[in-house]
Structure formats: C-alpha cells, structure tokens
Amino acid sequence: MRYKKYEPWLYLAPTLLALVLVFAYPVVRLVILSMQRRSKGEMIFVGLANYRSLFKDDVFLEAVGNNLYLLISVPIMVAVALILAIFLFERIKGWRFYQTTLFLPYLLPIVVVGLIFSYIFQLSGVLNEFLTLIGLERFALDWLGSTKLALPTVMFVVVWKEVGLGVVLFLARLMSVEEELFDAARIDGASWWEMQWYVTIPQLSTVIEFFTVISVITMLSWVFNYVYVMTAGGPGNSTMVTELYVYLQGFRYNQMNLAAATSVLILIVTIVLIFVQFRLREGEDGWEQI
Amino acid sequence: MKKHLWAILAALVILSMIAAQCATPTPEEPPATQAPEVEEPTEAPEAKEAEEAGEPVELVMWWWGEQEAPGAQEWLDETVELYQQENPNVTIETVLQSTDSLIPAFQSAMAAQEGPDIQYFWGGVWTLEFAWGGGVAPVDDLIPEEELAHYINNFERTYDGQIWGVPWYMSGNPFVYNKSLFEQAGLDPDKPIETWDELLEACDKLNAIGVTPISGGLKDGWFGGWLYSILSRQTHDSEKEYMKAAVGEASFTDPEFAEYWVRLNELKEAGCWNEDINSLDYQQGMDNFVQGQAAMIFGNDTFLAGWADTMGGWDDIGLMLVPKYGDGAMADQYVTTAQGLGITSWSEHKQEAADFLMFMHTPDRLKAWFEYTGVIPADDRLDPSAITQPQLQQVYEWDTTVPGPNMENFIPSMLDEQAAFAGAQLLFAGDKNPEELAQMTEDVAAKWRDQNPDAVENFRIWAE
Numbered sequence: 001m002r003y004k005k006y007e008p009w010l011y012l013a014p015t016l017l018a019l020v021l022v023f024a025y026p027v028v029r030l031v032i033l034s035m036q037r038r039s040k041g042e043m044i045f046v047g048l049a050n051y052r053s054l055f056k057d058d059v060f061l062e063a064v065g066n067n068l069y070l071l072i073s074v075p076i077m078v079a080v081a082l083i084l085a086i087f088l089f090e091r092i093k094g095w096r097f098y099q100t101t102l103f104l105p106y107l108l109p110i111v112v113v114g115l116i117f118s119y120i121f122q123l124s125g126v127l128n129e130f131l132t133l134i135g136l137e138r139f140a141l142d143w144l145g146s147t148k149l150a151l152p153t154v155m156f157v158v159v160w161k162e163v164g165l166g167v168v169l170f171l172a173r174l175m176s177v178e179e180e181l182f183d184a185a186r187i188d189g190a191s192w193w194e195m196q197w198y199v200t201i202p203q204l205s206t207v208i209e210f211f212t213v214i215s216v217i218t219m220l221s222w223v224f225n226y227v228y229v230m231t232a233g234g235p236g237n238s239t240m241v242t243e244l245y246v247y248l249q250g251f252r253y254n255q256m257n258l259a260a261a262t263s264v265l266i267l268i269v270t271i272v273l274i275f276v277q278f279r280l281r282e283g284e285d286g287w288e289q290i
Numbered sequence: 291m292k293k294h295l296w297a298i299l300a301a302l303v304i305l306s307m308i309a310a311q312c313a314t315p316t317p318e319e320p321p322a323t324q325a326p327e328v329e330e331p332t333e334a335p336e337a338k339e340a341e342e343a344g345e346p347v348e349l350v351m352w353w354w355g356e357q358e359a360p361g362a363q364e365w366l367d368e369t370v371e372l373y374q375q376e377n378p379n380v381t382i383e384t385v386l387q388s389t390d391s392l393i394p395a396f397q398s399a400m401a402a403q404e405g406p407d408i409q410y411f412w413g414g415v416w417t418l419e420f421a422w423g424g425g426v427a428p429v430d431d432l433i434p435e436e437e438l439a440h441y442i443n444n445f446e447r448t449y450d451g452q453i454w455g456v457p458w459y460m461s462g463n464p465f466v467y468n469k470s471l472f473e474q475a476g477l478d479p480d481k482p483i484e485t486w487d488e489l490l491e492a493c494d495k496l497n498a499i500g501v502t503p504i505s506g507g508l509k510d511g512w513f514g515g516w517l518y519s520i521l522s523r524q525t526h527d528s529e530k531e532y533m534k535a536a537v538g539e540a541s542f543t544d545p546e547f548a549e550y551w552v553r554l555n556e557l558k559e560a561g562c563w564n565e566d567i568n569s570l571d572y573q574q575g576m577d578n579f580v581q582g583q584a585a586m587i588f589g590n591d592t593f594l595a596g597w598a599d600t601m602g603g604w605d606d607i608g609l610m611l612v613p614k615y616g617d618g619a620m621a622d623q624y625v626t627t628a629q630g631l632g633i634t635s636w637s638e639h640k641q642e643a644a645d646f647l648m649f650m651h652t653p654d655r656l657k658a659w660f661e662y663t664g665v666i667p668a669d670d671r672l673d674p675s676a677i678t679q680p681q682l683q684q685v686y687e688w689d690t691t692v693p694g695p696n697m698e699n700f701i702p703s704m705l706d707e708q709a710a711f712a713g714a715q716l717l718f719a720g721d722k723n724p725e726e727l728a729q730m731t732e733d734v735a736a737k738w739r740d741q742n743p744d745a746v747e748n749f750r751i752w753a754e
Contacts, residue, residue, distance in 0.1 A: 038744050041424075053741055058733075059708060118509075122574075123566035144509065145568025147719050232510045235568050235715035236722075237708075251394040253704040254419050255741060 027267070033260035050261040060262065063240040066151055070219040070241070073155045077215050078208060080159070081166025086196060088167065089174045099171070106164035114229030117157045118144065121230075147238035150231050154239055158226055162218060166211045173207045174200065206281065213277040220273070221266050242266055347642050349382045351408040352399075354392045355629060358592040359459060361662035368658065373649050380642060399634070400425035407637035408647070411455055413446035413627040414699025421454040422748050426632045428452040432644035440651065442668040442689065443628035446699055449752055456647045457628030457668035459659065460689050462591045463520050463696070464609040464624070471585040472608070475499050482610030486553070489613040493562040496585045503562045505584030507575030513588075514714035515706045516572075519697035520588050520625050522550035524616025529700040533753035536701055537746050538739055542709075542731035546618070551724035553615055555717060568718050588612075591626075591685045595664025598679075609684050611692075623694025628668035702738045702745065709734040 009016075034050055036043040054060045084102060088095045105113065120126045121143035128140035143153040181203070185195045201208075224243035227233060233240040233248075242262060250259030355362040363386060370382045385406070387395060392410065399405025400423055409426075411417040420426050429438075430453050438444065438453065447455040469479035475495040483489050493503040506513050525546040526532070534540050535547060542548070557563060564570070564578060579587040580600050589597075598604045614621050633643045649655065656672045659665070664679075666672065666686050677683050698706050709731040716722040722730065739746050 040744065056740075057737060122569045125569070142566070142569055142719075145566065145715075145719060147716070147721050234509065234511060234712060235719045236712045248707065251397060252707055253702070254397070254423070254745075255704075256397075258741065 030260050030267070031264055033257055034264045035261075037257050050257050051265075053258060054261055054265070059237050059240060060242075060245055062237045063242045063245040066239060067220050067223075067241050069151060070155055070158070070223060071216060073159050074212060074215045074219060077159050077163050077166055078212055081163050081170055081211065082201075082204070082208070084163070084167045085170035085174060086200060088171055089200075099167075102167050103164040105161045106168075108161070110161065110225040111229050113157065113161050114226055117153075118230050121153055144231055145235060147235050150235060150239045154223075154226055154230055157230065158219070158223060162215065166215075169207050169211055170204055173204055177203045209280045210277065213273055213280070217270055217273050221270050344379045347380045347639050349380065349408060349637075349639060349643055349646060350406040351382060351384045351410075351631075351646075352387055352392075352395065352406040353384060353408075353410040353631070354387050354389065355410065355458070356386055357389055358461065358590065358629075359663040359665040360596055361664070362459075362659075365659050365662040369650060369655055372655075373646055376649075377642075377645075380646070382646060396420065396425070403636045405634065405636070407634055407639055407643045409632050409634055410458075411447075411630055411632050412699065413443070413457075413630060413696065415701070415703065416699060417447050417455050417630065417632060418449050418748070418752065419703075419745075420632070421449060422745070425635055426454050427635045427637065427640055428454055429456060429633060429644060429647075432633065432640055433648060437648055437651070440670050441628075442670060443626065443693060444630075444668075446628060446695070447630060447632075449748075455630045455632035456651075457630040458650065459629055459663070460591070460626055460666040460668050460685075461629050462624055462626030462685060462689060462693075463516065464589055464591055464594075464685065464688075465520075465586060465612050466579070466589040466594075466597075467586045467608045467610065468579070468582060468584075469606050469608045471496065471501050471582065471606075475501065475585070479608060482608065483613045484610075486556075486613050486615035490556070490560045490562070492585075493557070493560045497561050502564045502578065502584040504557070504586045504588070505564050505575045505578035506567050506588070507570030507572045508567050508711075508715050508718060509569055510571040511707065511711035511715070513572040513575065514711035515698045516588060517554060517714055518550065518706070518710035520612055521553055522547070523618065523623070523625070523694065523697055524612070524614060524621035525549050525618045526616075527619040529620075529695040529697060530753050532697055532700050533749055536705060536735055536738070537750045537753065538735070539753075542735055543728045547731070548724065548728035549616070551713065551717065551727040554714065555724050558718060563718070568715055582606075591682075592663075592665045594681060594685070598681075604679055604681055607681055609681050611688070620694050623692050624688035625696050626689055626693045627696040627699055630668070702735075702742070702749070704738045704741075705731070705734050708737075 035045060035047060037046045037050060038044075084098075088099050088102075092098070122128070123140075123142045123145055125143075127143070131137060131140045141149055143149050177199075181199050182195065185199050190198065221243060223241050224247065227239050227241050227244050228247075231239040233244050243266070246259045246262045246266070249255045249262065353366070366384055370384060374380060374382065387410070393416075396405065396409055399409075400420060409420075411420065411426075417426065421428075433456065441457050442460065444453060444455075444457050447453055447457070465483075467479075467482070472479040472492075475492070475498070477483075477492055477495060483492055496503040506517075508514050531540065531546075535542050535544070540547075564575065564584060567575065570578075576587060576589070576593070578584040579589070580597050582601075594607065598607060601607065611622070611624060631647055633640050633647075637643055650659075651667075651669050651671070653671050653673070656667045656669050657676050659667045660672060660676050664682065666677075666682070666689055670690065672686075674683070674686060677686055698710070701710075709727075713722070713727045713730055716730075717724070717727060
C-alpha cells in the first residue's frame, strides 16, 4: 500500500493543532509579555529590559540563590532513596510495611504536609517541646522563624516527602534485575558492599539519572507549595524561591511583565534539564553528540 | 533530536520577538496619567431596553468578606433574595472567593475583559490599581450624589475626581486588651493605656506575672503590614506623606518614617511580644489572645463579635487607641478602611449593578448586616441604637469621629510586602536594626519606581 507524503501529516494535524494551541501559544504569549512593559497605558516593546530589571532585583537574585541552595538536597535524596531501596530489596523484616510507609508521604498533598510540618517546627511546636522534654532544650530552635534555619527546614520537608518516589523507582528497577547477576557476584565472592557497587548501582544507573534530573527540576521549579504554606518566602526573603517570586510579581505587585520574564527563565532552565535528561537516556553515544 | 529541539526553541523565540515588536498597543489599556476611559457609565442602550422590557438581567458578583465578617454570606443570600423579589427580571449569582484567589481571579478576568459585573475590592491602591488597569468603572454617574454622601470612607476610592467603587463595611484596627489579665497584672482594666511609656510599663507588669503582653504572628507576612499601618502613622499628618515618599518626593529614611522601626524595636527589646512571633501566622497569634495567653493584640474590629463568642462574652474585651508616641495629626486617629465593591468596566448592566449596590445600603439592609455580622456597615444611615455592645459603640464612635486611613492602602503593594512584611520579620529575627530597615524600605521604594514608571505617575496624581 502506498501513501502520499503529506498523508501522515494530515493524520497528525488535529493533534499538532491541539499541541500548538495548548502549549505553543501560551509560551509565545509568555515570551511576548516578558518583552513588553506598560507605558502610558499601552504595552510597548522593551526588548530585554525586564530581564535586566530582574538581574538588578536583589529579591530575585536571592530567590535564584535559594533555588540553587535547595539543589544540595538532590544528592541527599538520591542517596537516602538508594539506601532505603537496597534495604527493602534485601527483604528486611517488615519490608512490605516499610515500603508502604516510605511511599506514603509522596501521596500526601503538599499543602497538608506543609501545614503539619509548620506546626511541628514552630518555636512552641511539637519538635521543640519534645526536645525540651528529653533535656535537649538547647537544640529547640526557631526552625521557621530564623533566617538561617528556615530554608534548611523547608529543604528537610521536601526531602521527606519526595524521597518516597525515589525508593519506589529504585525498588521497581531492582526487582526487574536478573537474580543471576547477584548469584554470580556471590559465587565470585563479592562482599555486600562490592555487590552494591558493582551490581546494584550500575543496574540502577538509568533510574538514578532519571530521579536526579526529576529532583533537580523539582528543586528549581516545583517547590512553590512548600514555601508558600510553610514560610511564605520569609523571614525576610530567606526562603524566597523563583516560583513564589513569579506569583508575587504577577498577583501582588501587578507586574505581569516581570513575572513573565521570570517564568521564561525558569522555562529555559527546565527545558535545558529535560534536554540533558534525554541525552542521558540516549546513553554514551548521545553525550558524544552534545 | 537535538537539532529539532533547538530549532523549535529558536523559532519560538524569534516568533515571540517579531510578535512583540508587531503587537499593537492593547486598546483597552487606559492612559496612565489620567483615569481610564470606560464605557459611558449610563446604561448601554441594549441594557436600558432590556430593563424597560423586563428582560432577564443576570449579574455576577465575586466577593470576599465572610472570612473576616462571619455571617456575611447569610446576609448576602438574604439580600439577593429580597432584591430579586423586588426586581423579578434580575438574577444575581454570588461567588465567594478565597483570600488567595480574590486578586488573581480578577486579574485574569480583567485581562480577558470578561467576568463578574460586581467585584469586591479592598480600599485605596487595592481598588485603584484595577481602575488604572481599566477593569473598574466609575460610579459617579450611576449613583446619585446624595446617596454617595452617606457612604463612609469612600475617599479611599477617589482618584482624579472620580469615585471607583462603593464601600460595604468598616474594618478597623483597635488595640484590644484582656481586662482580666490587666487586673491580674495590677493594671486598671477600665483605664486604657494612653502613652507609649505606659505601654512599655504595662509590658513589664504583664511579663512579671508570666503573661505575654502582646501577641502577633508574622510568618505569613500580613501582620507586618498591619503593624506598619498602625504604628508608623503617629509622626505623620496624612497618608499623602507616604505617597510622596513612595514616588521619591521624600525618603523613607527621613526621621519621621524611620521612627517606626525604632518604636517597633523598642517594643521588641522591652519583651512586649510573644517569642515565637516569627514562626506563627497572624491567625495563630490571634488565637493566643483569644485563648487568654496574651493580654493585648492589634486586632480587627470585624473579629470582635467572634472573639466575644469564643471568650465567653464581652466582659474581658477592652478596646483602646494605639498608645501615643508621636504628635502628627494621625496619632489620634483610629485606623480604619472601608472594604468595598466596584462595578467592572466590561459589565453590560452597570446601572443594574449600581442599583443592587444601593439596595445593599438601604436602612433595613444596613441594620440586618449589623445583626448578622456584628460589623459596622460603611454608611452613616445605620441607626446607632442597633449597636448595644459598649465595645462596638466605641468602634462606631471612632469610625465616625476620628477615622484615619489604613496606610497599607496608600503605598505600593511591593513596598508593603518587601519592606513592611519582610522588615518586621527581619527585625524580630535579629537580622537588621532600625536604621538598616529604614534604608531597606527606601531601597524597595526606589526599585518600585524603577520598575513601575506608570504606577509612579498614577501615585503622583493621586498624592496631589
């Protein structure tokens, strides 16, 4: 059966049209907005002026810095998820219970998690009461009210919630690894550590890459809810993140153009990361092409 | 794959730049330096014909208020029902917005020029920014002058000679105290604190009996704005001074502005506040007072009836004006604002919307409002005899004799958030001193001016 060249495009047309309408149009509108500014009641083209304003804004720079700071949690999340997945894979006693328990936080709505931890981490909250009760009152700190502690506290909550996804991903992959690989390593006399290093981790490498990229994207552009519920960006701007900055610019300060410029920057970073992920998944050959 | 991805990205960017260059000015945007021109405020011919013919008119109202004036929902439902009985051709749909969605939802509606006919607005800049953006219609020609004359505090919605909305109810900030705790601390429960020194002394006495003197919660920021509005005013004569500083005709580092941070720091150093103020949100800070764990709070008069319910009556609730430290004209005023409603510029039924707003201000509805909510309506036609609680009589007296503007309504929202909200948090976290905070406020104002030349011009006109 012969097809004309344009036929496949004809079949694809409805979907392509939907994609253009749903994705491309908003992105184009966003980029347009980011290059305009209101002047005497009219939207005028200002080129990159909004972007220049952003890089002069100390709050924006602090937000970017905080997003980058949150990246510290990515290796922590990967390591914790890996260790937990390995233990569960080893079928430790009660592993099924732990498996469910570890994944549970991931299923909870972020708002609920944020609210609960807000109460826990208050100066007069549960954690500090407990620390005082066991005689560790000098560790009873103002977790959310101090500019030095608020961001690490938020980071802890993000890790607590997101690590469950990593555990499930790693465990799912481990369960599909051929048992013979582990048997062979055992026969060769590999120690427990050697088995993890030479068998488990290499087998998990693609999933680790995937989870790492997903976690990086989360930390750069998916932490709004945590921050909004737990600290609203404060104290001061110590937990300000770029998404919250977009929200404030757009909906509190009525500066949609600056909000759009920030969104474009976040979008570019996210696209680059997704691109990196694609390349990683394509394997070593892919890297050579980059 | 890579080539395709970059090609698509490049195409998008180029397309956007071309489109941005070619984009024609949005026709609905009004000139910044004058009030936006909106449709002739009198009825559109179709609307008039529809009314004359008794054709169906559907009004949509997006509102907020149940959150601070419980009972508002019931009152509004009843009011709509009564109005519809009197005007069978009119149907009114009311949509209660959450605090977080109130502004974003309307911004989206304004961008699309499609949405409600009646929108809830806080006062001052929270109304006028939307008027400047072309989302609100003036009401001068929709509501007779003699009717407008009864509305309290509507100067907040006045800009460039036109009125951009209608007030609904009053929301003021009394300094509330717990009479029992005052008595326990050896303070006279029937003699409100009048001076700043007396306040500091009261903090000592309350601390001595283990009671938190003043409770607050800064975590969500809002209370920082309240404090700024309530405490910073005493060295000023008018809200115009703030507006002038915002546009650069004065500086927030000038002594009369910087003193606010000094005074707030004084209260902090004197141990007047709860230690966990930075880790609590406003509601939690308020709960401390209502539960009897703190003796004083910078409250809101719309909450008083609810607090009385929770505290088992009005006996323990005392009200006072903010103790004085300054000698500006605003030092003796009661901070208050009128929460209100506006008619959208795109509404096809502006006159019907205005008629409904006027119906909300009829004496029967004003009385019912007070009965449902315990909150003072923004209209001088409320029969004062309806107010039987001495505390609410006091609020009514202040509202009608010494009302003063809420400063948050007269400064750019960026200044409120990045200086007042953030500054209070940084002070209590011990990260910045009063001098640094005054400078921070000025820096934020300078940034706002740099980013918003249009808004600066609007503020300049407004300040005149």
